[in-house]
Amino acid sequence: MQELPHHYQATARAAFDTHVELEAANMPRIMTAAPAEFGGPGDHWSPEHLLVGTVANCFILTFRAVARGSRLEWTHLECSPVGTLERLDGTTRFTRFTVNVRLTVPEGTDIDKAERLLHKAETGCLITRSLVAETRLVADIVTG
Amino acid sequence: MNPGMQELPHHYHVSASAESEGNVSLQADDAPQLVSAAASEFGGPGDQWSPEMLLVGAVVDGFILSFRAIARSSDFAWNRLGCSATGVVAHVDGATRFTEFNIEASLTVPEGADDENARRLLEKARDASLIRNSLYGEFHLEIDITVAT
Numbered sequence: 001m002q003e004l005p006h007h008y009q010a011t012a013r014a015a016f017d018t019h020v021e022l023e024a025a026n027m028p029r030i031m032t033a034a035p036a037e038f039g040g041p042g043d044h045w046s047p048e049h050l051l052v053g054t055v056a057n058c059f060i061l062t063f064r065a066v067a068r069g070s071r072l073e074w075t076h077l078e079c080s081p082v083g084t085l086e087r088l089d090g091t092t093r094f095t096r097f098t099v100n101v102r103l104t105v106p107e108g109t110d111i112d113k114a115e116r117l118l119h120k121a122e123t124g125c126l127i128t129r130s131l132v133a134e135t136r137l138v139a140d141i142v143t144g
Numbered sequence: 145m146n147p148g149m150q151e152l153p154h155h156y157h158v159s160a161s162a163e164s165e166g167n168v169s170l171q172a173d174d175a176p177q178l179v180s181a182a183a184s185e186f187g188g189p190g191d192q193w194s195p196e197m198l199l200v201g202a203v204v205d206g207f208i209l210s211f212r213a214i215a216r217s218s219d220f221a222w223n224r225l226g227c228s229a230t231g232v233v234a235h236v237d238g239a240t241r242f243t244e245f246n247i248e249a250s251l252t253v254p255e256g257a258d259d260e261n262a263r264r265l266l267e268k269a270r271d272a273s274l275i276r277n278s279l280y281g282e283f284h285l286e287i288d289i290t291v292a293t
Contacts, residue, residue, distance in 0.1 A: 002185045005234040005243075008194075010201040013226040014208050022201045026191045030178065032205050035156070038213075039148020042173060047206035047275050048156045049172040050198050056160035057180045058195035060168050067164070078161040085274060086153035093277035095153075126233060127195050130242040130279055 019044060037085075048094075052083040054127050055097055055135075063103075063121035072117055075144075076104040083133070094133045102140045114141050167192060185233075196233060196242075199279075203245050204229035206275030211249075214269050220261060223292045224252040231281075244282040252290045262289050 012032075014020040022030040022045075034040030035048050045053075056079040067074055081099045088095055099122060105114055122128065122137045160180075162168040170178040182188030183196050193201070204227045215222055227249045234243045249266055253259075270276065270285045 001187060004240065005232050006183075006185045006196070007230050007232055008183070008185075008196045008200045009228060009230045010197055010204050011226070011228045012201070012204040012208050013224065014212070015224050016212075016222060020205055020208050022205055024193070024197050024201065027193050027197065028179075030193070030201065034209050035154075036173075037150045037154040037156075038209075043175060045172060045175045045178065047202045047209060048154070049158055049175065050202035050205060051275055051278065052156045053158040053160065053170045053172060053178065053180075054195045054198040054202065056158050057168050057170060057198065060160055060162045061182050061186075061195060064162070064164065074164055076161065076163060078159065080157065080159040083156045084153050085156065091277050092152065092274045094274070125195075126240050126242070127199055129239050130199070130281065132278055132280060 048083065048085065051094065052081050052097070055081045055083070055099065055125070055131075058125040058127035059099055059101065059121055062125045063118060066117050066121050066124060070113070070117055072105075072114060073109065074103055074105045074114070078102045094131065096134045096136065097128070097131070098136050098138060099128075100138045100140075102142065104142050104144055107143050109143065111141050115139055196231065199242065200229050200231040200245070202275050203231065203273075203279070204247065206273045207247055207249070207269055210273040211266060211269035214265050214272065218261075218265060220265055221257065222251060222253050222262070226250045242279065242281045244284065245276075245279070246284045246286070248286045248288070250288045250290065252292050255291050257291070259289055263287055 010024045033044040035046035036042030158172045181192040183194035184190030
């Protein structure tokens with residue numbers, strides 16, 4: 001890890017009624033639009049989906065680092081968060097994220113340890129720490 | 145309220161999966177799959193969207209769409225909007241998190257547009273953005289307005 005602080009930069013551009021193009025150095029361009037919930041087409045990434053996606057993504061990458069540090073073997077991790085957007089105290093914002101995860105570990109794995117590390121990943125994720133919303137982890141651990 | 149907007153609350157679902165090594169794949173509704181990896185600052189390859197970059201992307205994307213909705217409801221005509229956002233991750237109060245976001249907005253407007261009104265609407269878009277309202281950290285906005293030739 002490089003020393004903090006880090007500076008992350010992304011660029012977006014749009015004309016009056018086109019999709020929004022999202023770019024960052026060396027990365028594939030993402031075409032985005034408003035979500036269907038706001039009258040958008042529903043077949044592009046939206047800011048709302050990017051935000052929920054980054055919660056999932058950060059959880060997985062944090063868990064990977066935590067598991068490596070604790071020498072926990074695992075084979076597969078699925079993370080499916082649901083972000084709830086509502087109006088609270090006159091402001092529309094994400095108020096909670098339910099982070100549903102399904103972790104597959106080899107036979108004989110210490111399940112309590114795996115569960116503890118999943119919770120550690122939840123509290124260690126820098127994205128959820130940057131969010132005002134509450135986060136709740138719902139974990140399912142299977143062997144196979 | 146935007147006429148096409150569904151009633152709140154909304155529930156947004158995304159799923160991600162990964163093995164113990166390699167990229168993370170992200171899927172949302174009917175959107176194309178997005179491949180992600182750790183940021184180069186965290187030892188990743190630097191050629192895929194990372195959680196940190198996606199968050200900054202959501203900020204700048206949300207700002208543009210917020211401006212579009214506000215401009216439409218104010219009957220304000222504009223041509224193009226380009227925005228660059230920088231998010232700063234730092235260690236504060238014992239935790240590593242985003243502490244500030246700096247947005248540089250370049251708006252192109254038709255000849256005769258009200259410059260002050262354009263600035264006011266851009267500032268309103270910053271304050272109304274639901275992504276901004278969902279995050280800790282300070283938000284700074286720099287505005288450049290150009291008249292289309």
